[in-house]
């Protein structure tokens with residue numbers, strides 16, 4: 001079978017690797033790099049994981065899948081000093097350890113995607129804009145209407161709204177997508193010449209428009225240059241996602257420096273990233289979508305919960321079923 005996987009985030013890469021064992025698989029990715037929200041930005045000598053901060057592996061399937069990556073040093077445990085903050089006040093602390101590991105890609109979160117795309121046929125910088133029914137399968141087209149090929153099956157491995165944009169009118173996938181509101185997030189990346197003296201490496205923040213601060217440079221295998229990654233709350237981002245980016249940045253910077261102390265000018269690198277589809281609430285259900293008549297399927301974190309392990313589980317369960325049927 002010729003199978004197209006659209007989206008090279010974790011779920012798309014997991015699906016493609018599994019199906020490639022028996023089929024001819026092509027992955028389409030709109031961005032330059034793979035890994036989707038497991039992203040890393042390198043700029044001006046600084047490094048930031050501005051999407052997913054860490055991941056955990058509870059299920060035996062995910063632990064098994066990760067084993068070869070662990071052996072190759074693609075990820076490692078982040079033994080952070082973790083704190084809970086009520087704005088600037090510390091209310092609880094604990095050390096993340098081996099009992100419940102918090103994993104990060106090494107040297108950046110995007111190492112996981114880079115490892116998984118080895119041996120796959122990935123068309124980068126290619127946004128799939130249209131699925132046209134063709135005989136028993138699908139004709140794919142890009143933004144300009146150009147032909148991207150014909151496939152027997154299509155797997156959509158995208159956030160809910162982007163899945164909906166490609167879902168055919170005669171499929172109930174549209175309803176599935178409509179029932180899954182995804183939430184936004186702003187990520188602020190800060191690079192410093194002098195390290196801030198903080199008593200924690202990762203902090204969950206309450207009673208503020210920011211929800212998370214991490215000392216990105218405290219993760220294993222990072223450059224020495226001191227960096228912070230700060231995430232807004234989903235509620236703040238949902239309410240301000242289309243606002244002037246400079247106004248959002250200056251509000252979040254004021255929040256951040258009130259909480260961590262110091263002056264915003266001490267950060268020589270300051271950048272803001274807008275994630276329109278960052279997170280999804282936990283939901284029950286099969287964890288993926290499949291329509292065998294249409295030869296169309298979909299997977300991704302949002303079928304389960306906005307987490308790395310959920311993206312894996314969704315793709316894993318879908319491809320277990322597909323490999324048994326095709």
Ligand SMILES: Cc1cc2nc3c(=O)[nH]c(=O)nc-3n(C[C@H](O)[C@H](O)[C@H](O)COP(=O)(O)OP(=O)(O)OC[C@H]3O[C@@H](n4cnc5c(N)ncnc54)[C@H](O)[C@@H]3O)c2cc1C
Pocket residue numbers: 006007008009010011012028029030031034035036037038050051052053054055056126127128129157158159162185187231275277278279299300301302305306307308309310311
């Ligand atoms: C700010 C932030 C913080 C997070 N923190 C954590 C955390 O600490 N722990 C955790 O477990 N999870 C976290 N997550 C969630 C985690 O990153 C996701 O659950 C997971 O990476 C989702 O993978 P996915 O494959 O389902 O989707 P994605 O990673 O979104 O992959 C979808 C891919 O599809 C591509 N694409 C979209 N439209 C098209 C198109 N039309 N054609 C071609 N390609 C297309 C996109 O470019 C993207 O690469 C965080 C996410 C964000 C944004």
